[in-house]
Amino acid sequence: MDRYLTVDRGACAGHGLCYGAAPEIVDCDDQGDPIILVEPVPEALLGQAEHVVDICPERALALQESLQASPSA
Amino acid sequence: MPTTRADVRPDLVVDFDIYDPALTMPVDRMQERTAELAKVGPIVWSPAYAGHWLVTAYDEVHEILRDPATFSSYPNNLVDAGQGKFLPIELDPPEHTSYRQALQPLFNPTRMRALEPRIRELVVELIEKFQGAGKVEFVEQFAHELPTTVFLALMGWPLEDAPMFTEATEIAMNGKPGDTPEQAVASRTEAAMQMFGYFMQVIHARRAAAEAGEELDDITTAVMHTRIKDAEGVERDLTDDELARMFFLLLIAGLHTVQGTLCWMMLHLSTNTDQRDAVIADADAIPAAVEEVLRYEAQVAMGRRAVRDVEIGGVTIKADDQLLLLLCSANRDDSQFADPQSLRVDRTPNRHLSFGSGPHRCIGSHLARVELRIAMEEIHKRIPDYRSDPEDPAVVLPSQVRGFARLPLLFTPVTPS
Numbered sequence: 001m002d003r004y005l006t007v008d009r010g011a012c013a014g015h016g017l018c019y020g021a022a023p024e025i026v027d028c029d030d031q032g033d034p035i036i037l038v039e040p041v042p043e044a045l046l047g048q049a050e051h052v053v054d055i056c057p058e059r060a061l062a063l064q065e066s067l068q069a070s071p072s073a
Numbered sequence: 074m075p076t077t078r079a080d081v082r083p084d085l086v087v088d089f090d091i092y093d094p095a096l097t098m099p100v101d102r103m104q105e106r107t108a109e110l111a112k113v114g115p116i117v118w119s120p121a122y123a124g125h126w127l128v129t130a131y132d133e134v135h136e137i138l139r140d141p142a143t144f145s146s147y148p149n150n151l152v153d154a155g156q157g158k159f160l161p162i163e164l165d166p167p168e169h170t171s172y173r174q175a176l177q178p179l180f181n182p183t184r185m186r187a188l189e190p191r192i193r194e195l196v197v198e199l200i201e202k203f204q205g206a207g208k209v210e211f212v213e214q215f216a217h218e219l220p221t222t223v224f225l226a227l228m229g230w231p232l233e234d235a236p237m238f239t240e241a242t243e244i245a246m247n248g249k250p251g252d253t254p255e256q257a258v259a260s261r262t263e264a265a266m267q268m269f270g271y272f273m274q275v276i277h278a279r280r281a282a283a284e285a286g287e288e289l290d291d292i293t294t295a296v297m298h299t300r301i302k303d304a305e306g307v308e309r310d311l312t313d314d315e316l317a318r319m320f321f322l323l324l325i326a327g328l329h330t331v332q333g334t335l336c337w338m339m340l341h342l343s344t345n346t347d348q349r350d351a352v353i354a355d356a357d358a359i360p361a362a363v364e365e366v367l368r369y370e371a372q373v374a375m376g377r378r379a380v381r382d383v384e385i386g387g388v389t390i391k392a393d394d395q396l397l398l399l400l401c402s403a404n405r406d407d408s409q410f411a412d413p414q415s416l417r418v419d420r421t422p423n424r425h426l427s428f429g430s431g432p433h434r435c436i437g438s439h440l441a442r443v444e445l446r447i448a449m450e451e452i453h454k455r456i457p458d459y460r461s462d463p464e465d466p467a468v469v470l471p472s473q474v475r476g477f478a479r480l481p482l483l484f485t486p487v488t489p490s
Binding site: 013014015016017019020021028030031032051054055056057058 | 139174177178180181182183360364421422423424425426428430431432434438439442
């Protein structure tokens with residue numbers, strides 16, 4: 001089953017811990033907001049994706065089964 | 074009518090003034106004291122400064138920071154230097170938003186990471202100046218120098234002006250040592266005026282240079298080109314006065330905070346040697362260790378003011394009530410952090426609030442992290458056995474941005490390579 005990392009843009013405050021911890025999965029734009037680099041998240045990076053979901057101070061990241069279910073969609 | 078002491082449940086009234094020198098001198102007791110307040114309640118009342126609420130708990134601090142429509146960020150300070158609003162930290166959305174969007178790219182993570190080689194060179198140069206001596210007054214020779222030099226290079230301001238505005242910003246925030254409260258007001262105002270005079274000179278010199286076709290490529294120029302949308306949505310340039318108030322904020326926010334965190338890093342790792350050993354043994358542990366030092370001693374206590382009546386943390390906050398958010402206490406809330414009084418450099422998750430949250434979250438956080446990480450790496454490669462000097466203890470200053478005046482350290486001397 002594919003898993004997608006999603007960002008709730010309303011909750012994100014740009015702390016930047018996600019792209020600091022997992023640069024292979026998350027990059028940032030000019031405003032310091034996260035950009036998800038891999039859709040879906042490859043199996044080998046799922047552990048890292050779970051980690052960034054866990055560390056987000058705003059709980060703005062989620063691992064979901066489809067992009068459609070994302071709060072940011 | 075705003076809240077008065079008579080309206081507050083007596084058990085929630087506490088004796089606390091964040092500017093009281095007795096909180097940090099002769100020994101820093103800020104964490105101990107704010108932990109006592111947190112035991113009283115998530116939100117308690119201090120009669121100081123005509124009365125204000127002190128928010129001690131993580132969830133309430135977080136909620137307030139994320140709700141600018143209810144909690145205005147003006148005034149941010151319980152006392153001021155008559156400088157007017159600090160920009161853009163004392164503006165609320167939507168007025169705040171265009172400032173933020175213009176400033177944020179100047180300090181974004183990609184740009185800040187690109188500074189790493191220059192910052193590392195500077196860090197090594199500073200350490201090599203004192204590593205042969207076996208002792209150092211760490212504030213003067215490192216913690217102050219590093220952020221000041223980096224900041225001045227980014228702004229394009231002369232390094233030789235640093236002592237003047239270091240002193241002036243210190244006085245603008247804390248008054249002069251030994252001032253009575255009345256004298257402190259006068260000292261603060263005078264220091265702020267001095268800074269404004271300096272900024273006006275910078276602004277005029279830059280305008281003249283631009284007219285002569287000699288514009289510099291730095292953050293001062295970028296800020297001066299910022300176009301903002303005012304409350305009516307009309308786009309315009311910033312006035313000289315607004316530019317000065319923005320430069321003043323960047324200066325205070327950029328220097329004092331990193332200086333303090335560097336000192337806390339040394340103080341706490343020197344007394345938690347197992348944690349320091351972990352950092353020495355594995356440089357990959359350093360990014361998480363930086364976050365833990367940030368959590369352990371948040372510098373800032375920001376103010377907010379309620380724009381309407383609101384129920385939160387078991388109390389009723391009324392319109393126009395002033396609040397003070399104690400990040401140092403929120404960061405040690407045991408509902409959010411396991412064993413919060415322990416420094417654990419591998420702590421994860423570590424959702425600390427030292428950079429704030431919501432629309433005003435620290436714009437310089439990505440720069441701060443680069444400076445702190447490189448300092449932690451190079452210090453532990455070179456003088457790993459530092460300890461405080463028992464004959465010459467640290468001097469910590471209170472205020473809404475708590476910081477160090479002195480931090481004398483001893484260590485085994487190392488011959489510079």
